[in-house]
Amino acid sequence: MSILIKGARVIDPANKIDGLRDILIEGEKISQVAKNIKAHAESIIDAAGKIVSPGIIDMHVHLRQPGREDKETVATATSAAAKGGVATVLAMPNTNPAMDCPESIELLKGIIAKDARINVLICGTITKGRLGQELSDILALKKSGAYAISDDGCSVDNDELMLGAFKKAKQSGLLAICHSEDKILSGRGVVNLGFNSTRLGLRGIPKESEYRRVERDIELAEKAQAPVHIAHVSCRESVEIIATAKKKGIKVTCETAPHYFSLTEDALLGYDTNMKMNPPLRSKSDLAAIKEGLKDGTIDVIASDHAPHTENEKDIEFERAEFGVIGLETELAASITELVYSKILDWRQLVECLAVNPARILGIDKGTLSEGKTADIVVISPEEEWQVTKGGLISKSKNCAFIGRTLKGAVDYTICNGKIVYKR
Numbered sequence: 270m271s272i273l274i275k276g277a278r279v280i281d282p283a284n285k286i287d288g289l290r291d292i293l294i295e296g297e298k299i300s301q302v303a304k305n306i307k308a309h310a311e312s313i314i315d316a317a318g319k320i321v322s323p324g325i326i327d328m329h330v331h332l333r334q335p336g337r338e339d340k341e342t343v344a345t346a347t348s349a350a351a352k353g354g355v356a357t358v359l360a361m362p363n364t365n366p367a368m369d370c371p372e373s374i375e376l377l378k379g380i381i382a383k384d385a386r387i388n389v390l391i392c393g394t395i396t397k398g399r400l401g402q403e404l405s406d407i408l409a410l411k412k413s414g415a416y417a418i419s420d421d422g423c424s425v426d427n428d429e430l431m432l433g434a435f436k437k438a439k440q441s442g443l444l445a446i447c448h449s450e451d452k453i454l455s456g457r458g459v460v461n462l463g464f465n466s467t468r469l470g471l472r473g474i475p476k477e478s479e480y481r482r483v484e485r486d487i488e489l490a491e492k493a494q495a496p497v498h499i500a501h502v503s504c505r506e507s508v509e510i511i512a513t514a515k516k517k518g519i520k521v522t523c524e525t526a527p528h529y530f531s532l533t534e535d536a537l538l539g540y541d542t543n544m545k546m547n548p549p550l551r552s553k554s555d556l557a558a559i560k561e562g563l564k565d566g567t568i569d570v571i572a573s574d575h576a577p578h579t580e581n582e583k584d585i586e587f588e589r590a591e592f593g594v595i596g597l598e599t600e601l602a603a604s605i606t607e608l609v610y611s612k613i614l615d616w617r618q619l620v621e622c623l624a625v626n627p628a629r630i631l632g633i634d635k636g637t638l639s640e641g642k643t644a645d646i647v648v649i650s651p652e653e654e655w656q657v658t659k660g661g662l663i664s665k666s667k668n669c670a671f672i673g674r675t676l677k678g679a680v681d682y683t684i685c686n687g688k689i690v691y692k693r
């Protein structure tokens with residue numbers, strides 16, 4: 270199979286390219302990137318007026334398989350990902366069984382080999398059963414093919430245990446990803462603690478529950494001399510703590526999700542459970558800090574934290590509804606709309622947050638359009654506006670915070686391993 274993409278504005282930060290190019294794909298690989306390629310190809314994509322970048326690498330995705338196939342499966346999530354321009358995902362380990370041993374990882378690998386439409390990397394757990402009591406055999410997780418470890422959904426409360434995890438992660442060459450949350454401080458909160466939580470009559474989650482744990486996780490990682498990645502940063506203080514740590518030379522990276530730079534706690538005034546996630550939507554000042562953090566590079570990555578839940582789990586009283594929103598189909602357009610068109614990031618910086626930096630942090634040979642590399646590519650119509658509707662979503666669950674919003678920037682094609690896996 271060969272594909273020729275013609276006349277696109279190619280954005281490939283790794284090769285310092287932002288200009289008109291053609292791209293020739295032969296088999297799984299990019300064979301040529303140049304102006305006016307004269308080659309025969311089985312499939313030609315006229316990409317005049319389009320933007321072409323490395324496929325998105327989304328390092329925070331809940332596939333829900335094995336165990337909760339009623340919410341999402343590898344097949345449905347990776348189809349949704351392809352539609353969103355995503356070519357690689359890191360699958361979070363809070364499945365049933367949890368990804369805490371080689372047997373579970375082998376089970377998921379089998380499903381991926383059969384059903385995945387894009388690249389799926391597996392994240393193992395830090396502790397057995399994600400219970401925060403006993404470390405998983407981290408070296409064994411690495412040997413069975415895990416790319417990172419995390420107890421996402423939970424933080425490891427015990428300092429000694431977490432320090433041990435960082436040391437083992439470093440020895441094994443695995444990235445530790447922290448869901449930084451002190452659940453004692455979060456209590457039974459369901460929204461950000463503040464004026465709105467009082468007005469709504471809902472229990473609040475203080476920002477301290479996030480940023481104090483961010484501080485601790487960075488301290489322990491520094492002690493262990495291990496790299497640490499902080500997941501779903503949502504508040505100003507976390508951004509400031511991470512910025513200070515980076516200035517000190519500590520090996521910390523972090524991500525945020527589109528809802529944290531697009532929406533504030535004001536979106537909760539209608540008690541819409543599609544606005545309920547953990548960490549919660551914060552204040553206007555926090556949203557501004559997230560945007561500043563993206564702009565100045567404190568925040569390295571945009572990831573969806575795609576967290577599908579069934580209608581039964583969402584269309585109920587606010588306090589009982591599950592935490593989490595889906596995001597694979599909207600993350601690129603939401604980022605273009607909120608960051609590029611509002612001049613927070615330029616296209617190069619956006620591609621860095623969505624592809625270049627996640628590849629670097631995960632240590633995978635992706636995120637570029639270099640000749641000879643695997644062809645993971647997204648073709649984007651930058652000016653195209655579209656409305657997010659429940660009916661238009663192909664994810665098995667529809668708990669999306671952007672329903673009803675008009676977003677700018679549409680995916681025309683997603684190419685993964687040299688194959689067109691989505692065409693609009």
Ligand code: DOR
Binds near residue numbers: 363422448545548593
């Ligand atoms: O909102 C969330 N949903 N936050 C998490 O940390 C976990 C996730 C889930 O698995 O549903």
Ligand code: ZN
Binds near residue numbers: 500547
């Ligand atoms: Zn989490």
